[in-house]
Amino acid sequence: MANPYLALLRAQTRAQASYRTSFAVDVVSSTAATVFDVVTVLVLFRVTTSLGGFSVREALVVVGLSACAFHAADLAVGEIEKLRHYVRTGLFDTVLVRPLRALPQLLLSNVPLRVLGRVALGVVVLVVALVLAPIEWTPAKVVLTVVAPLAGAVFFGAMFVATSTVTFWWIESGEIARSLTYAGRDLTTYPITVYEGLFRRVFAFGLGFGFVAYYPALALLDRDDPLGLPGWLAWMSPAVAVPAVAVAALCWRTGIRHYRSTGS
Template sequence: MADRPGGTLAAYRALLGAQARSQAAYRVSFVVDLVGNVGATVFDVVTVLALFGVTRELGGFTLRETLVMVGLTACAFATADLLVGNIERIPRYVRTGTLDAVLLRPLGALPQLLLMDLPLRKVSRALFGLAVWVVAVASAGVDWTPGRALLVVVAPLAGVVFFGSIFVAAATVSFFWVESGELANSLTYGGRDFTSYPVTVYGGWFRGLFAYGLGFAFVSYHPALALLGRADPLGLPAWTGWAAPGVALVAAAAAALAWRFGIRHYRSTGS
């Protein structure tokens, strides 16, 4: 089927359709999962609100300013987790030999892995993240310009690409080290937590590594500064607030190279 014109796309549609039908077969369970999956993002927002219950500023930023970063992270991460997050299951696929079967099919390995277990229950989390982003921006008192109107759309998309790239790049470690789940989680979920707060609350080598070495500062912190019209307390130029799409593209290119390298050097478990 994949050799006929349009056959590859049809095969991917069939995989997605099969997942949708199987996950929605038990409707009550599916609805419960949809509702339950909102909890993680709700907790992230409540945590920030609790912090501001005992302080007026966090790293030099007010509650409304911080919520812009929280909303951007929530929207971007939840969407990336929906679309790409199940790649974190690759250690199990490697260990059980499922990846071997995937590689035998005349389809791209990465699209297959993403579609074969797409967690549709996480749609509610992505929608809630989007709602948090919209409310945060609407209440932040942004001085709107055409550029900022564009950034409010582009920044979450860039964040989705960036977090998706982190998911994929971290997963490739499993080709060489099957028990690498905790390392991957430190980059994916750790990165989500890092970007939920102003980078000014961190210091030393930790801020340098995560914020600029790995690029997490360009997910929410610098776009938020550009939207709010604030100068960077760390002294970086104003144009860094508009660098998120470029950083996301670099991250995507690096993840693609890492994935290709991992696939080429993968050796079957023999199971």
């Protein structure tokens, strides 16, 4: 007998495939959106040779790390934004009557396969950036190249889940939840030195977005932090991912208890 979660994933993949044309359109359009992210960075470098003290080749490493982490998270848990719909309409009832964990069940019922294209593109950008950038490879850097996007993905995933749970308390929570995660993602796309004062302190250090792409990129490039912080911060991304997951889990468990099951 198949694992129930795998069975769910298989079934929903089949269901998506039943709309083959719209699926193809989805993949293309969502991948195109990611191309624009990269193009934006390149356009910036047409008017300046340095962004926050980083050359285009260095900045692309940050873009690649950020894109891999964010899109992988988006693939795995991005559909958590449907939670708002589930809670508002009472559809969440249908999740709770099954003998499965609510969160994986919700996510596996809606895996956005169209995002696969974006993840692939993120990997391509990262690989190209790593080839172009002046990197002296060491075993530690190879490990970091793998660990940083994964930890970043976990971190983004936790942000997605934690912020989405707002809806359990405040049904009309609108886009607030997403905007926090997306603001964080935008921050990780550029070297954090381009941001100023309070915003940088809150998002990069307070919420931990600075550790997703920026500090790992510094280590890969053998650069000192213009902000004067020590080099081992490159390895902080797993360390911020763990508490982020703990907070997300706590929000989720508490949130479920507050579910009101509106609508009949």
